[in-house]
Amino acid sequence: MTTPAASVDFVDHIRDRVRGPVVGPSDDGYEEARSSYNAMHDRKPLAVARCVDDADVMAVVGVAREAGVPLAVRGGNHSVPGFGTCDDGIVLDLSGIRYVRVDPKARTARVGGGALLGDLDHASHAFGLATPAGFISTTGVGGLTLGGGIGAYLSRRYGLTCDNLLSADVVTADGQLVHASADENADLFWALRGGGGNFGVVTSLELALHPVKEIVGGPIFFELEAAGDVLRFYRDYIRRAPRELGGFFAFQIAPPLPFIPEERQGDTLCLVVTSWAGSPEDADDVLEPIRSAGPVVAEHVGAMPYPALQSAFDDLVPPGIRHYWKSDFVRALTDESIAVHLEHGPRVPSVTSTMHIYPTDGAVQDVAPEDTAFGHRDADFSVNIAGMWPDAADDARHIEWVRDYYAAIHPHSGYDGGYTNFMAAEDQERVRANYGDAYPRLERIKKEWDPDNLFRLNQNIAPGG
Ligand code: FAD
Numbered sequence: 001m002t003t004p005a006a007s008v009d010f011v012d013h014i015r016d017r018v019r020g021p022v023v024g025p026s027d028d029g030y031e032e033a034r035s036s037y038n039a040m041h042d043r044k045p046l047a048v049a050r051c052v053d054d055a056d057v058m059a060v061v062g063v064a065r066e067a068g069v070p071l072a073v074r075g076g077n078h079s080v081p082g083f084g085t086c087d088d089g090i091v092l093d094l095s096g097i098r099y100v101r102v103d104p105k106a107r108t109a110r111v112g113g114g115a116l117l118g119d120l121d122h123a124s125h126a127f128g129l130a131t132p133a134g135f136i137s138t139t140g141v142g143g144l145t146l147g148g149g150i151g152a153y154l155s156r157r158y159g160l161t162c163d164n165l166l167s168a169d170v171v172t173a174d175g176q177l178v179h180a181s182a183d184e185n186a187d188l189f190w191a192l193r194g195g196g197g198n199f200g201v202v203t204s205l206e207l208a209l210h211p212v213k214e215i216v217g218g219p220i221f222f223e224l225e226a227a228g229d230v231l232r233f234y235r236d237y238i239r240r241a242p243r244e245l246g247g248f249f250a251f252q253i254a255p256p257l258p259f260i261p262e263e264r265q266g267d268t269l270c271l272v273v274t275s276w277a278g279s280p281e282d283a284d285d286v287l288e289p290i291r292s293a294g295p296v297v298a299e300h301v302g303a304m305p306y307p308a309l310q311s312a313f314d315d316l317v318p319p320g321i322r323h324y325w326k327s328d329f330v331r332a333l334t335d336e337s338i339a340v341h342l343e344h345g346p347r348v349p350s351v352t353s354t355m356h357i358y359p360t361d362g363a364v365q366d367v368a369p370e371d372t373a374f375g376h377r378d379a380d381f382s383v384n385i386a387g388m389w390p391d392a393a394d395d396a397r398h399i400e401w402v403r404d405y406y407a408a409i410h411p412h413s414g415y416d417g418g419y420t421n422f423m424a425a426e427d428q429e430r431v432r433a434n435y436g437d438a439y440p441r442l443e444r445i446k447k448e449w450d451p452d453n454l455f456r457l458n459q460n461i462a463p464g465g
Pocket of ligand 1: 072073074075076077078079080083084085094113114133134135136138139140141142143144145146147148149150151152196197198200201202203317421422457458
């Protein structure tokens with residue numbers, strides 16, 4: 001490898017080896033190609049290589065390894081800490097591999113490594129099928145699944161996204177393509193389910209699907225003064241409700257949506273976003289008690305195709321705004337911790353910012369802790385404090401809100417670690433705690449498949465053991 005990394009020739013050197021477009025700093029389209037969903041990360045890679053197949057991915061991994069430059073792997077580009085981009089390295093962009101092929105008989109989907117949740121939901125919905133995943137449709141299936149994948153609406157019923165991963169094709173650090181499943185490279189398959197992007201580039205995922213077509217759900221906004229009652233009710237109710245009930249609690253400034261009375265738009269409220277995936281005839285019986293948890297300001301609950309709820313909040317989080325998040329799992333949502341939420345939640349600083357509490361009980365807890373790398377199977381909830389705002393001038397105010405809230409709530413979590421996919425960049429020291437007893441096994445598997453830590457732009461597990 002004689003081509004100097006920081007040269008036009010280096011871009012050509014990659015271009016010669018891949019079929020997808022490769023964009024360097026002197027090319028048209030560089031600004032768009034390098035842009036991050038989270039505008040806090042203004043990085044200047046040497047090249048962005050938009051791979052279109054396994055061979056492209058193998059080639060780009062090889063070039064990065066030989067040149068000794070940083071390698072950032074990007075699927076849906078939603079990494080809040082900015083792991084999908086880098087300075088002075090290569091961005092391996094999987095957005096050219098976005099196919100979804102559903103096998104309705106087997107109830108599985110074969111999904112390209114760069115596919116988005118919206119791609120998966122759209123293709124599966126045609127067959128009345130779905131799998132639990134996040135609820136902003138522009139999020140990548142790859143990054144979400146590898147870190148675990150909390151589906152606020154379907155995880156109580158069908159587990160985490162990674163619990164539905166049946167197999168994966170992985171380009172490893174030596175540039176080879178391997179298959180990972182329960183029968184083949186089983187250790188690698190175990191690590192992929194929760195261990196994040198540490199072990200290679202996943203070019204294809206096989207996911208189990210379940211019969212989900214229509215759901216009854218949507219947001220119910222309550223007066224802020226009732227937040228304590230609503231949150232205590234949500235905590236108790238969701239845990240004893242049938243697993244077909246999903247949804248989350250949130251603090252939010254009421255956005256300018258048509259179903260919210262104009263005079264209440266801009267008020268800070270609390271809400272429960274509901275999702276009933278059971279029989280539609282039972283929906284009223286299950287959802288009515290939630291309405292009576294407090295005085296309702298506005299609601300938008302009804303029957304809809306599952307992908308409609310999955311993309312209902314997309315417009316609140318367009319690409320190019322700024323993000324700073326911190327999160328925790330929660331062993332038990334105690335009255336003391338609710339008091340902390342009541343102090344910090346109402347200070348939510350902007351209409352796009354929020355604090356969410358997702359349920360992680362039910363089917364998530366059916367999986368034995370040692371069966372996947374995902375940590376904290378015994379947590380009942382996951383808390384995510386998400387600062388999201390458009391203007392750089394507001395950085396300090398938002399970051400301060402998230403940090404203060406987190407500092408106050410973390411002692412009530414019951415855990416040191418958090419959810420890999422919601423953690424901030426500076427949370428790297430929490431990674432070991434995320435995985436607890438599974439960490440030494442992850443270090444060994446990392447050493448086997450990526451001994452030089454080529455895949456290090458992530459919540460990193462260093463090779464060890
Ligand atoms: P990218 O920035 O493309 O990738 C992030 C990292 O993931 C990469 O650096 C790489 O390390 C790894 N990676 C991605 N794809 C691959 C691949 N194919 N092979 C190997 N490594 C890969 N999470 C939930 O669990 N539930 C939610 O409801 C949810 N909602 C979200 C909503 C928003 C608006 C955002 C911004 C994030 C949300 N997340 C949610 C968090 C999400 O799971 C993570 O941000 C995840 O990393 C996104 O994956 P991506 O492919 O879009 O990101």
